[in-house]
Amino acid sequence: MILINTGNGKGKTTASVGLAIRAIGQGFVVAFGQFMKRPDQAGEQEVLHTLLGARFHAKGKGFLTREEQFPSHRAVSEELIAWAMEQMQDVDMLVLDEALYALQSKLLQEDELRNLIALSRQRDNHLVLSGRGCPDWLRDEADLVTEMTEIKHPYKAGIPAQKGIEF
């Protein structure tokens, strides 16, 4: 199946991590890759790296904020895409966290993602994609799309990003 966690709320990455943990617990072969995110940026990276070894891949360079950064960001994305195509050959589940961010910023091209999806269909395994801004074609292509929406509390706002919660 093709599963997507999208929306502007929290829970996209953590739900993807939880799906990976669930699948690991069921004895599935799982691979987990992250676009954009730097290594050792978030708590889940250490646990996933311990559990998955080389089947965990996070070598991103953060958000793409200036045009001149594109080539170096694209280079690490290409590495991740090559790794993902390879993992796809023998995993039961491949998670690509922030794939939708990468797609939006052209670090992951539509035809590359379509290839991954086609391969996943062919192998009848699970491909989990997360990130903001799911394009229509991908929503149509997917089996399950979940939207995470943040219900705001203006009077409790202003709490900064916290270790162990946001990263």
Added chain:
Amino acid sequence: MILINTGNGKGKTTASVGLAIRAIGQGFVVAFGQFMKRPDQAGEQEVLHTLLGARFHAKGKGFLTREEQFPSHRAVSEELIAWAMEQMQDVDMLVLDEALYALQSKLLQEDELRNLIALSRQRDNHLVLSGRGCPDWLRDEADLVTEMTEIKHPYKAGIPAQKGIEF
């Protein structure tokens, strides 16, 4: 903080698992309890049990479907609530999965949950609650409420619950 994952879509439990994994990776002391869910029902239970030992608690009896089941379901919930109150003393994060289901079905009483919240505020740690149907008072009380909404695909519907995905 009090964090809530609610809504009718997927991702409530998996996002809560992901938050626990993130916090574990940051070196936090984490406890994870589940209302309703039977032991060994879902893949994440094995991994959480391995990572958390006695700080993982899942001894539920499934959905409450008949009134005469209430006493035995309430008994295991009381055990879980006592365990949670104890964990609350020294954890950085306590996750209570399906707490909102338990609240709705009176297996967890409002005053019991208010006690847990008050204790969490006092200790300045994190309490993560998940489940369908967040009551207004709890939404008001929480710092962060995320709603998971399933965007359906009628033409791709009819796929049964799958191991490693739904459990």
